[in-house]
Amino acid sequence: MSIEYRYSGRSGVEMHGADARLALATNQLREATFFRGTLAQPLLARESFAALYSVVVGDYKYRPKARLAYRAWLERQDQAFVASLGSKSLAAKSRMAELNARLIELDAARAARRLPFDAARQRWMQYAVSSDVELNRVLDPVITVHPDQLSFEAFSRDQSSYGRLALPLAAFERIEAIEYGTTNIDFSARLADHFDRLRSYRATRFDIGAGGFASERLEPKAGDATALEKRIDLPEGWLEGFLRVHGLMSMGLIRLRLQPVDVLNALNFLLTHKTRESPRALRFELRPGEPVRLVLEPWNRSIWCSPSSVYGGDKIATIRVWGRERLRSLLRVLPVARHVDVYLSASGLPSVWVCALPCGIEFTLALSGWTDNDWVEGEGRFDLLTQRLAVTAPELDRVYTTLRGQRWARTPELASSLGFGIEKTRSALSLLAQAGRAMIDLGSECVRHRDLTLQAFDAAQALTAAKKHEASQPKAKAAQAIAAAGDVVIIARRPVDDGYKLSGNAADGSSRVRPQLHISHSGEILSASCTCAQMLRDGLTKGPCPHVLGLRLVHMQRLGQEDAQHG
Amino acid sequence: MSPILLKSPHAAAHSRYTLLSIEAASAPGQILLRLATGPSRQQLTGGTVYGPFAQTETQARMQHVLERLRIAGYAEVGGHEPLIERLSSLHQKPRALAATALGWRQAVDAVPALLGLAAKNPPEIGVIVDALGRIGDTRAIALLREQAAKKLLSRRRSGVEALRALGDAEGLATARAEGLQRLPDTLRATLIGLDEQSTAQAAVDALCAAIDGIDAPRRGLVLDQLYEFGTPLCVAAVRRTTADWDAPHRWRYTKSIWKRAMLRADLETFAELALAFERRRARTAGARQSLKSGLDGQSRSTLVFGAKTQAYVCRASARWLRLLAYWRRDLYPLAAAAVLRRYGADDARAPRALQSPFVYALMLHRLLHGKGKRQRVDAMSRVCYRDTAAVKTPWLLADVPFVDRFDAKPAAFVSLATGGLDEVRAFGIDGLMRHPEAIATASPTDLAALIDTPRIAASARAEAERRFDATVPDLKLLAALLDGGDLARALAQAFLSRSASVWIVHAQLPRLMRRRTDAGRQAIAQLTQAVLAVLDDAPRITVLERLLHAMREAPSERDEALLTVLTAYADVAAATLPLLQVLALVQDGTLTQRTLGGALLAAHPQSLTLLGSARLAMLAEDEVQSVRGAAAILLERALPQLQIDPWPLIQLAESRFSDNGAHAFALLQRLDATALSLDALVALCDSNRSDVQAFATRIVIARLSDLDAPQLLQRLIEHPHVAMRQLALGLLDAHWPQGTDAFSRLAPFLRSSLLTPRLARSAKDRLFAIVADRGASDESQARIAIDILDAALRTANQRDFEAIAVTLTRLRLLFPTLSSAFEAVA
Structure with missing residues (x-):
């Protein structure tokens, strides 16, 4: 899959005395989307964009050095050694030694002579590499203009972090022009430098439009000159990466409210301490009614968090999160944040960090279970947790049309306005998220319309693609097969305060296993276990097993029937 | 006439073979007949010589001797009869081999047999057609035309190539007309619009571009068709389009072209x-x-x-x-x-x-x-x-x-002597030593290569000297010598020096300067500069205008020599162009044109007055180093204006190009620091470059007494960089206004600074001192101070925590009504 960008201008900031203009150039290949307003708090915007840029260019994957030069040198040494074995005459050996010494001298002289050239070449290489990275690797953020906020979404270069900046319209003093829609914005290292020059004593105009900072024009025109074209080849399943993020967000997550200083304490320690020892997790020690204790492994350094982080659960829990270095993306935004909401599921599973800033600005950082297990190609299949009821193409189309009209909606309200059951609406929204047509906003607890791709929405195609996608997932297929064959039986279905606790029995080849599931009223999996080999080995780190999914499916079917019975 | 070998199985062993040959006699117009005999074809004697005879009698004398030999029982070895007989074989392979052999032997007497065989349309018809083409007998034309009209590629190829060997213009014209119909419309239109007898670069480029525009799977067929036309232009284009020749969709056509080339x-x-x-x-x-088979149409x-x-x-x-x-x-x-x-x-x-x-x-x-x-x-x-x-x-x-x-x-030795392998060169050189007269046939390129070849360098040099005429210099020879090795280039320089007055004003000078090698370009550039230096103004301007015109109107990838000369005479060249045209070069030109544009811009008399410092600053961000260099020179000249409005320089100091940023910074340092306005100083402080920040810091500290310090500080505290925050913290105590309003304006800065990692200890201590001091002033400021400190109360840094705890305790003691997250327990 490749994504093309074409910009008729470049993004940047220009300053004239007491005025400044931050202009973000939009992708000409996308629908016309624009916005013009005056920032009320340029400093907050500056810090938020700096955090988003940090996510966009972040690459924490471990890549061993190729050591090509070293290997070549080693090979030459081997060859020289083998060659020396062949020459037995002392005269020949002394002549060879003499020639080698001369060779070394000449090499040194050549190196000295080529020094300026080598240095220039090195500089050029750096420029070329950084330019190449920017042109071919950095994914420009997706921006969506909603009626209540501007949303900037981006994946890091290693695709293990997802960042989303939500700028509410309240963060603007004045709004002059607005056109809802989704597009990309030109985002470069130079722009990041420009952001740093935003100041509150300059009236800062914020333009999102076609022309970038070289033009006042917001709307694109046919025949616009092209200032920059990018074509980025994305790994297979990149689109699924978005879905997985939203799949995770639709899970029942533990929410902890930390203060910025709590996170900064951990980050400050990590900035000054390095280790190669394992484990290198950030451990959350959760005790009911007590503030959270963060433990930095392997030093076992404890950080007691603020009283606001009191854990509301009823069981002691320990959750480990890996890839903690990625939290550095929050360094710019933490000093100005009011609080940080951390959403956790289980050890080794992704976590979501939502920083709340003044003026309702929110910065969301979603981290995959660990750095190498990225959102796009990693093994964690959280989309499977959003298994859904059957939705027909006309029903899906109605949900899409309504959501597009409203731009954002909460599931119960949307369900009642459409006359659908909540589960069906949730399933339809999940399908839309999978098709890149909707996104989940954790902070506002709503679903927003967002067309990730340029093509017009076709409900039938979306359903076909979803079916193909499911068919390509062996776990989902197996879950559906055992559910359809009646091989999953709910043994106990106990309503609890926050949902249901289910215990079941499912076929696993010739034997039977016992899946157990704690699921919220809204269908979110709060915890799951199973006696099958996969869950005993990996837990939920590689997604739920077919038996848990099958149990959930049967439960959902029963909920659907209950929906229908209650009208 | 070729020698004729005869054999008699009944003759004595020592004379079983005899060879009849002709050689020239010492007297002009006369020949000798030599008859050699021996037990085998490898062991022939020197033979007996008969003659001399008049050359006009050659045929008759030969026939006479042959008849006598035949009477004596000798028969020709390798005669065509056995081969012609083999054409009637029941098997395909012997028939095909016999046809091929007859073709190579150009056996005219075999034509009826070959035509007879072809009439039966056997599978080896292609081989027969090839043989007829090699024989070149016009009796075969009807068959060849018929084959040339076939759809099957192999038949058509054999037919057309055979017609070409026969020189059948009419048949070839028909084949060409049909071939043109097979071409895609765009390519046909392009081809018709070009002169096919010319191999000019532009024409070949145009045809190659049209070929590239064709879908890859169809390109092979088109190339074969173009090669079938056989015109110089088509052949040149086909030779150039060699990429992917072994791709599955190309290979059969590459093979076809290779077969045509042999035919x-x-x-x-x-x-x-x-x-x-x-x-x-x-x-x-x-x-x-x-792939679909050409024979049965099946895909396999x-x-x-x-x-x-x-x-x-x-x-x-x-x-x-x-x-x-x-x-x-x-x-x-x-x-x-x-x-x-x-x-x-x-x-x-x-x-x-x-x-x-x-x-x-x-x-x-x-x-x-x-x-x-x-x-x-x-x-x-x-x-x-x-x-x-x-x-x-x-x-x-x-x-x-x-x-x-x-x-x-011996002409072949010339190109062998310039080959890429030592053995090939040695063979070529040895041949040229035997045949030095062959050097006279060398092309200018080969001659240039021979001049740098040992053992024959002197002969080659002598040949070059012979060909060169200083009054009418051969520019092709000069160009080849310039592109040659060191000796050839030295000779070229000598020739150029001897004929400077002619080539310097020659209309083809730009072409001469566009040499293939760097050394050649450098040599001609140096010579041109040297000659221009001694020319009068008028001819010099004419030459420069010619070079400028060539670079502007027909830019090439080999324009370095032109660029060197024009850059060296940029002041003269710039005066011949209006500034707008120079700017057009800078903005819309190729890389070399933009480089030239930069040099001309720096030298243009109107640049500074017409562009202005703001426009110059924009040009200084250009990607081409020469343009940036020109802008830098002009900015340096504009220093008095920049003293009044230094914004362009301040912005330029942030340039993404390090040379630009450094130059702008150097110019900034040359400005009168005491005359910089507060806005300019703040802009300097706002820089993201640490050296500019340090420079601004020094000016701020030096001029603090005559600046509006609160105003300056109000701006400094918004800087995101730690260094500038530390500067602000150092100045706050003495220069920030007193009062609750002022302190509340400062609170966000103090809070975020407190939470900023890696702030220097001294700066943090100052921060705590400010908070403690202002907080102690009155209850409302104490409230603000407590809020600031509460945000960082849970810090894991012990010194910070102690400072916060002490400050909060003092504030709580001073103002007991206020609450804090910190509760001291006795």
């Missing part, structure tokens, strides 16, 4: 392709693809250019050269030279066991080592040494077969 003896195309086959051999396993999964095909085409190329040696002696040395001179050291591969480094270079082996005993070709068509001793045995000139063919065509 029409297009030596250059043959050499190009045959070497490409050898070079690719064993480097690819081929590609498997479902076919391995394209696999190992067997690779070996076959390499063997067939070498075989064709060998056949040339026997039957086309005049062509053989030229074909061999075309192939041999293309070999280079890069063709060697890492040898394994007894394999030769040129293990797959079958043609090299046949042409250069064929007579020697050191190497052999194994069953897999690889060139190997016979034994380990042969590996160490050097190559000898005696290893070269068919040297007599080369001696008969």
Whole structure:
């Protein structure tokens, strides 16, 4: 899959005395989307964009050095050694030694002579590499203009972090022009430098439009000159990466409210301490009614968090999160944040960090279970947790049309306005998220319309693609097969305060296993276990097993029937 | 007339074979007949000479002797009868072999038999048509035209190439008309619009561009069709479009072109392709693809250019050269030279066991080592040494077969002497030593190469001297010499010096300056500059205008020499162009044009006045170093204006180009710091560059007394960089206004600074001091101070925590009504 960008201008900031203009150039290949307003708090915007840029260019994957030069040198040494074995005459050996010494001298002289050239070449290489990275690797953020906020979404270069900046319209003093829609914005290292020059004593105009900072024009025109074209080849399943993020967000997550200083304490320690020892997790020690204790492994350094982080659960829990270095993306935004909401599921599973800033600005950082297990190609299949009821193409189309009209909606309200059951609406929204047509906003607890791709929405195609996608997932297929064959039986279905606790029995080849599931009223999996080999080995780190999914499916079917019975 | 070998099975052993040949007599216009005899064809005696006879009697005398010999029981060896007889064989293979042999022998007497066979339309009809083409008898034209009109590629190819060999203009015209219809519309239109007899660069470029515009799967067919036309333009374009020649959709057409090249003896195309086959051999396993057969139209999964095909085409190329040696002696040395001179050291591969480094270079082996005993070709068509001793045995000139063919065509030695392999060059040089007169046939490029070749350099130099006329210098020769080696270039420089007054004003000067090699370009640039230095103003301007016109109107990739000269005379050249045209070069030109534009811009008399400092600052961000350099020079000249409005420099200091930023910063340092406004100072402080920040810090500290310090601080505290925050913290205590309002404005800065990692300890201490001091002033400020400190109360940094705890305790003691997250327990 490749994504093309074409910009008729470049993004940047220009300053004239007491005025400044931050202009973000939009992708000409996308629908016309624009916005013009005056920032009320340029400093907050500056810090938020700096955090988003940090996510966009972040690459924490471990890549061993190729050591090509070293290997070549080693090979030459081997060859020289083998060659020396062949020459037995002392005269020949002394002549060879003499020639080698001369060779070394000449090499040194050549190196000295080529020094300026080598240095220039090195500089050029750096420029070329950084330019190449920017042109071919950095994914420009997706921006969506909603009626209540501007949303900037981006994946890091290693695709293990997802960042989303939500700028509410309240963060603007004045709004002059607005056109809802989704597009990309030109985002470069130079722009990041420009952001740093935003100041509150300059009236800062914020333009999102076609022309970038070289033009006042917001709307694109046919025949616009092209200032920059990018074509980025994305790994297979990149689109699924978005879905997985939203799949995770639709899970029942533990929410902890930390203060910025709590996170900064951990980050400050990590900035000054390095280790190669394992484990290198950030451990959350959760005790009911007590503030959270963060433990930095392997030093076992404890950080007691603020009283606001009191854990509301009823069981002691320990959750480990890996890839903690990625939290550095929050360094710019933490000093100005009011609080940080951390959403956790289980050890080794992704976590979501939502920083709340003044003026309702929110910065969301979603981290995959660990750095190498990225959102796009990693093994964690959280989309499977959003298994859904059957939705027909006309029903899906109605949900899409309504959501597009409203731009954002909460599931119960949307369900009642459409006359659908909540589960069906949730399933339809999940399908839309999978098709890149909707996104989940954790902070506002709503679903927003967002067309990730340029093509017009076709409900039938979306359903076909979803079916193909499911068919390509062996776990989902197996879950559906055992559910359809009646091989999953709910043994106990106990309503609890926050949902249901289910215990079941499912076929696993010739034997039977016992899946157990704690699921919220809204269908979110709060915890799951199973006696099958996969869950005993990996837990939920590689997604739920077919038996848990099958149990959930049967439960959902029963909920659907209950929906229908209650009208 | 060729020698005729005869044999008598009944003659005595010592005279079983006899060879009748003709040689020139010492007297002009007369010949001698030589009759040699011997027990075998290899052991003939010197023979008896008869004559001299008048040349006009040659045929009659020969016939007479032949008749006498036939009466004596001798018959011609290799006569056509057995071959013609074999055409009636029931089997296809003997028939095809006989037809091929008759074709090479140009056996006119076999034409009726061949036509008779062709009338039966046997499977080997293509071979028969090829043979008829080689024989060149006009009786075959009807058949050949019929074949040329066939749809099947192999038939059409044989038919058209045979017609070409016969010189049948009418048949070829018909074939061409049909061929044009097979071309895509766009390509046909392009081709019709071009002069096909010309191989001018522009025409070839245009045709190649049109070929590139065709879908890849169709491109092979189109190339074959163009090659069928055989016009110089089409052949040149086909030779240039060689990429992906072994791709599955291309290979059958590449092979077709290679076969056509052999049929029409297009030596250059043959050499190009045959070497490409050898070079690719064993480097690819081929590609498997479902392809439609040309014979039965069925699609099959076919391995394209696999190992067997690779070996076959390499063997067939070498075989064709060998056949040339026997039957086309005049062509053989030229074909061999075309192939041999293309070999280079890069063709060697890492040898394994007894394999030769040129293990797959079958043609090299046949042409250069064929007579020697050191190497052999194994069953897999690889060139190997016979034994380990042969590996160490050097190559000898005696290893070269068919040297007599080369001696008969010494022009071939010229290109051999400039070949890429030592052995090839040695053979060529040796030949030229025997035939120095051949140097006179060398092209300018070959001559330039020969001048740098040992042993014959003097002869080549003498030939160059002979050809050069200082009053009418041969620019092609000069260009070739400039592109040659060191000696050739030195000679070129000598020639150029001798004829400076002529070439400097020549209309083709820009072309002469666009040399292929860097050294050549440097040499001509230096000479041109030297000659221009002594020219009068008027001719100098004319020359520069000519160069400028060439660079503007017809830019080339080899414009460095023009650029060097024009840059050296930028002041003169700039005066000939309006500023707008210079700017057009800078903005819309190629890289070289933009570089020239930069140089002209710096030298243009109106640049500074018309552009202004703001526009200059924009140009200073250009990607081309020369343009940035020009802007830098102009900015330096504009320093007095920049003193009044330094914004362009301040912005330029942030340039993404380090040279630009450094230059702007250097200019900033030359400005009068005492005259900079508060806005300018703040802009300097706002920089993201640490050296600019340090410079601004020094000015701020030095001028603090005469600046509006609160205003300055109000701006400094918004800086995101730690260094500037520390500067602000250092100044706050003394210069920030007192009062609750002022302190509340400061609170966000203090809070975020407190939470900023890696703030210096001294700065943090100052921060705590400010908070404690202001908080102690009154209750409302104490409230603000407590809020600031509460945000960082849970810090894990012990010193910070102690400072916060102490400050909060003091504030709580001072104002007991206020609450805090911190509760001290006694």
